Amino acid sequence: MPRWRQELTKSLHQSRSMPESRYFQLASVGLSGEPFCRTVVYRGLTDDNHLIIISDTRSEKFTQLMHNANAQVCWYFSKTREQYRFSTRANIKTLEHDEAFVQSYWEKLSDA
Ligand SMILES: Cc1cc2nc3c(=O)[nH]c(=O)nc-3n(C[C@H](O)[C@H](O)[C@H](O)COP(=O)(O)O)c2cc1C
Structure with a gap:
């Protein structure tokens, strides 16, 4: 590992009482090379x-990351x-390309 x-994993454990610790910033590159940053929710780590x-797939980040896969994550644990x-x-990974993977995470989402 x-x-x-x-x-x-240790930071997440130490911050487990703070739901906001599961949000981080994801930056991508816009179609004209400009930076874009937004907050997203941590949904786990894959085995790899x-x-x-x-x-x-309707979001800008999807279009941007399909165009340029370079990304940066910034995550602060207060x-x-x-x-x-x-x-x-x-x-x-989209439903079209990896249905089993997407479906397994979709099922874990709350209705809200
Ligand atoms: C606390 C918080 C958590 C968020 N989590 C997600 C998320 O997990 N996935 C997501 O697509 N957008 C999430 N958003 C919304 C994004 O920050 C962003 O506004 C939205 O995805 C559109 O971004 P884009 O147009 O750059 O793709 C979250 C926003 C906030 C404030």
Whole structure:
């Protein structure tokens, strides 16, 4: 297991009483090269160390990340005063391309 995953798991555990600790900022690159940043909810980690985010194919982030997979995540844990920054590449899964994966996470979402 990579060290960052061990540290992140520890931070999440230490901040488990604070629901806002499960939000982080996801930045992508706009179609003209400009930065875009927004808040998203942490939905877990895959076995191969990808952060999971659930979104909508109608959103700008979907269009942007399909066009340019470069992304950055910035995540601050106020309780432990730790900041994580991940420079990464998005691996997008849609219902059309990986129905079982998308369905398994969709089923975990609340109705709200
Ligand atoms: C606390 C919070 C959590 C959010 N979580 C998500 C999320 O998990 N997925 C998502 O697509 N948008 C989430 N949003 C909305 C995004 O921040 C953003 O407004 C929306 O996805 C449209 O972004 P885009 O047009 O850049 O794609 C969240 C917003 C807030 C304030």
